[in-house]
Amino acid sequence: MTEISISDFRADLAESLRRARKNPIRITNHGEAQVVVLDASTYEKMLNNLEELEDIEAFDEAIAENASGIPWDQVKKDLGF
Numbered sequence: 172m173t174e175i176s177i178s179d180f181r182a183d184l185a186e187s188l189r190r191a192r193k194n195p196i197r198i199t200n201h202g203e204a205q206v207v208v209l210d211a212s213t214y215e216k217m218l219n220n221l222e223e224l225e226d227i228e229a230f231d232e233a234i235a236e237n238a239s240g241i242p243w244d245q246v247k248k249d250l251g252f
């Protein structure tokens with residue numbers, strides 16, 4: 172990940188955005204990280220992965236709360252299969 176100051180980012184915005192499409196850029200202000208600029212497809216992938224992890228976590232929590240579960244044969248019977 173490239174790191175640049177906010178003033179350098181602002182000085183050549185078009186070039187900075189072009190670079191961010193290839194590799195995320197961490198923008199700093201007085202040496203402190205403020206934001207990260209990245210291409211939209213990477214952002215969408217990150218969101219999808221986060222949602223998937225949240226679903227897995229919710230599933231794991233549900234399993235832990237109801238450790239006994241419902242036998243598969245009972246589920247089929249209840250659904251009329």
